[in-house]
Amino acid sequence: MLPELNIPRENFVFVSGIGCSSRFPYYLNTYGFHGIHGRAPTLATGIKASRPELSVWVITGDGDALSIGGNHFMHAIRRNLDINIILFNNRIYGLTKGQYSPTSEFGKKTKSTPDGSIDYPINPLCIAISNEATFVARSIDVDVKHLSSILTQAAHHKGVSFVEVFQNCNIFNDGAFKHFSERKVRDDRTIRLEDGKPLVFGRDRDKGIRLNGLKLEVVELRQGVPETDLLMHDIHDPEPHLANLLARMEYPDFPVPLGVFRSVAKPTYDELMEAQVEDAISRSGAGDLERLLNSGDVWVVN
Known part of the structure; x- marks a missing residue:
């Protein structure tokens, strides 16, 4: 995908935290x-703020980003920093050998929860939407x-841009998504979100999602x-309500949604910061750091 963007590779920066991802x-x-x-995200903020022309990507996992x-x-x-955040969600701590993560399902038995997790899982999409992410999407490995x-x-x-990627962990959580991702069942258990089209799914495209009052239902x-x-x-x-409802759809009550949930326009942090700096310079001049540091009350240490 990257070569097709026609961006020189030296203008990409990929930033990560800790984890398999x-x-x-x-x-x-x-x-x-x-x-x-x-x-x-902190490092990416500094990079994008100082070099806004770069294409900055954050690579993270369900533990790194959500814990x-x-x-x-x-x-x-x-x-609304102009960066891309890709969250690989395997619903487990893989790097540290299989403890439950913030996205592990309720009752998940792991090395750190031998009797089953009593934590309710975080929905990454809902976190992103509730914080007014301007682009929210999900795909699968x-x-x-x-x-x-x-x-x-x-x-x-x-x-x-926030993209959640369901990713299988072959070692510590193998088959976490096969109940809806396998070829023989995925048409009936997933739904592809397509802009401007009705929400239809099923092998025979004979089922759909309808809004009934404030709730979604399968028909x-x-x-x-x-x-x-x-x-x-x-x-x-521009309102995030329906995107949030779609993000909360889960199997077996609903098909698992894949695709773009939300894509709206809004001024970015780096644009606003640059405009603020330019405005300050136009009002007060370019400034002199040496003069600033030696102005006002100063003292000398002998």
């Missing part, structure tokens, strides 16, 4: 920064074509429900 910068022939646990890094993750999103398409859209978005089209009754997907809706 965080070795990602080593696998690319671009600039990269391997940071400390959960702080990749120790939750605060940094949230604030990078609310600022076994569908490279779909994933590449989603990442391309994220790269072209002006503002913060059977062959039982006389017309497609015009279905919810029409609109990624450009």
